[in-house]
Amino acid sequence: EAGVVQSPRYKIIEKKQPVAFWCNPISGHNTLYWYLQNLGQGPELLIRYENEEAVDDSQLPKDRFSAERLKGVDSTLKIQPAELGDSAVYLCASSLVYTDTQYFGPGTRLTVL
Amino acid sequence: GNSVTQMEGPVTLSEEAFLTINCTYTATGYPSLFWYVQYPGEGLQLLLKATKADDKGSNKGFEATYRKETTSFHLEKGSVQVSDSAVYFCALSPRGGSQGNLIFGKGTKLSVKP
Numbered sequence: 001e002a003g004v005v006q007s008p009r010y011k012i013i014e015k016k017q018p019v020a021f022w023c024n025p026i027s028g029h030n031t032l033y034w035y036l037q038n039l040g041q042g043p044e045l046l047i048r049y050e051n052e053e054a055v056d057d058s059q060l061p062k063d064r065f066s067a068e069r070l071k072g073v074d075s076t077l078k079i080q081p082a083e084l085g086d087s088a089v090y091l092c093a094s095s096l097v098y099t100d101t102q103y104f105g106p107g108t109r110l111t112v113l
Numbered sequence: 114g115n116s117v118t119q120m121e122g123p124v125t126l127s128e129e130a131f132l133t134i135n136c137t138y139t140a141t142g143y144p145s146l147f148w149y150v151q152y153p154g155e156g157l158q159l160l161l162k163a164t165k166a167d168d169k170g171s172n173k174g175f176e177a178t179y180r181k182e183t184t185s186f187h188l189e190k191g192s193v194q195v196s197d198s199a200v201y202f203c204a205l206s207p208r209g210g211s212q213g214n215l216i217f218g219k220g221t222k223l224s225v226k227p
Contacts (some may be wrong), residue, residue, distance in 0.1 A: 004156070033214070033215075039221070039222070041219055041221070042117075042155070042202050042204070042220050043202075043215070043217050045215070045216075046219070048214060052114045056214060091156060091157070093157075094216075100145045100164070101147075101162065102159075102215060103159070104149075104156040104157040105156050105158040106154075107156050108156055108176030
């Protein structure tokens with residue numbers, strides 16, 4: 001069974017440029033999560049989707065970050081414009097509804113110069 | 114609020130040594146507890162979990178027991194191998210099920226020397 005797929009794995013951009021990350025969850029997983037992991041820290045939740053609906057986006061900096069999951073399957077996280085402090089690993093995870101075990105993708109490492 | 118505190122690393126051990134990584138939590142209600150492992154260059158992998166008090170999670174020789182009275186979920190392994198070198202994260206899910214988002218500790222880096 002395929003795991004959570006993320007692309008790209010690495011991205012280097014100049015500050016003020018836009019960037020987008022893509023995630024395809026495990027087949028059949030209704031719940032999708034985006035996490036931010038700063039160097040030397042644990043992941044922190046940015047947004048959680050149940051199917052197409054964003055049910056928790058309280059930690060998403062909405063002035064520059066946006067996300068979508070239009071058909072309730074794959075998802076895109078966007079930053080516009082990127083700032084130096086956005087350099088981090090962006091992790092996507094998925095789970096079955098009504099379960100508490102999340103499965104993580106390999107992450108996208110973003111470097112903002 | 115909900116939070117997880119785990120011992121600071123890095124932890125350096127010789128092969129076949131005993132491992133303990135301490136983890137304590139603060140939560141409302143009865144959370145589920147997890148240990149995730151992150152190998153270099155990879156995403157997080159679930160190592161083990163426990164969903165109620167006194168449950169013991171185990172996998173690949175690692176164990177952790179959900180201790181409600183001490184709000185702890187310490188990770189142990191009797192004999193570590195070089196291949197266990199990784200970063201270990203303790204986490205909780207506040208309410209269980211899909212309503213609980215994972216809250217992670219800062220991670221503990223383990224290095225095992227041959």
